[in-house]
Amino acid sequence: MTATHTTTSRRPPLHPPLPFTKMHGLGNDFMVLDATRQPIALRPEDIRAMADRHFGVGFDQLLVVEPGPSADVDFGYRIFNADGSEVEQCGNGARCFARFVHDQRLTDKRRIRVQTCAGTIVLHVTDTGNVQVDMGMPRCSPQEIPFTAPAPALLYPVAVGDKTVELAVVNMGNPHAVLRVADVDSAPVATLGPLLESHPRFPARVNVGFMQVLAPDRIRLRVYERGTGETLACGTGACAAVVAGQRLGWLGRQVTVLLPGGPLQIDWQGEGHNVHMQGPATRVYEGLWHWPEMPPAM
Numbered sequence: 001m002t003a004t005h006t007t008t009s010r011r012p013p014l015h016p017p018l019p020f021t022k023m024h025g026l027g028n029d030f031m032v033l034d035a036t037r038q039p040i041a042l043r044p045e046d047i048r049a050m051a052d053r054h055f056g057v058g059f060d061q062l063l064v065v066e067p068g069p070s071a072d073v074d075f076g077y078r079i080f081n082a083d084g085s086e087v088e089q090c091g092n093g094a095r096c097f098a099r100f101v102h103d104q105r106l107t108d109k110r111r112i113r114v115q116t117c118a119g120t121i122v123l124h125v126t127d128t129g130n131v132q133v134d135m136g137m138p139r140c141s142p143q144e145i146p147f148t149a150p151a152p153a154l155l156y157p158v159a160v161g162d163k164t165v166e167l168a169v170v171n172m173g174n175p176h177a178v179l180r181v182a183d184v185d186s187a188p189v190a191t192l193g194p195l196l197e198s199h200p201r202f203p204a205r206v207n208v209g210f211m212q213v214l215a216p217d218r219i220r221l222r223v224y225e226r227g228t229g230e231t232l233a234c235g236t237g238a239c240a241a242v243v244a245g246q247r248l249g250w251l252g253r254q255v256t257v258l259l260p261g262g263p264l265q266i267d268w269q270g271e272g273h274n275v276h277m278q279g280p281a282t283r284v285y286e287g288l289w290h291w292p293e294m295p296p297a298m
């Protein structure tokens, strides 16, 4: 009896390999795609596959560089979390964005205006290689977060799990909840983070910052990020923590934010002013994303 083998060959991938650059801002890591010459259409399931740290490239966020949508901005900037959700802002990503467009010779400007789906931010590439970002105006009223609350307040009691926590809320283009803790090392990031991220009072979900105040000009911060989980650094989270801390009288105008991945300098002159952030942007490697082969035709 001869065995009969029926082999159904896998079909070639639908798309050609996709060049990318792997970067990070204080360990908050990114896959960066250049869509300035041709559009790149990605489905959430494609992004989740790319984000997988075993079967894919692995990243906290995917950054897509696009042509400026109007004459007064230099580039478009789209941001996707590892879960495939598109979001409004990414502070560490903005610094890597500036480094990327310079390295790729897409611009030689030192002052770069970038449009995200939440508005325009301005990036400044310094001589030291650090990048300064004007992160725009913080917004703190509940409806601007969005957050369900009977009235505006500096701190809100929120029932979560079997406890009630006090949190501040800030929108930096994206939504943030900020809790003050005695010690970030023992903060319940892994348990409280996901419960608050998807809490019903945050209809668009939320990034959750755990802040330990060391001095009016120095804090430690850990962030459980919406759509990604805890990251080594969160730029918009650092901005939100300084805004919340200043409004509550705990912090001054220039604050060093010590994140697990390293320090960020945040400067906020108070109500009516934009928040400014300064920090590094690091290129790690260039790569090619090979699309999964198509399963055999049924």
Ligand SMILES: N[C@H](CCC[C@H](N)C(=O)O)C(=O)O
Pocket: 028, 060, 061, 081, 087, 088, 089, 090, 091, 092, 093, 174, 175, 207, 225, 226, 227, 228, 231, 233, 234, 235, 236, 237
């Ligand atoms: N997870 C965030 C986006 C990335 C923000 C963070 N990586 C930063 O540096 O600001 C959100 O869903 O709003």
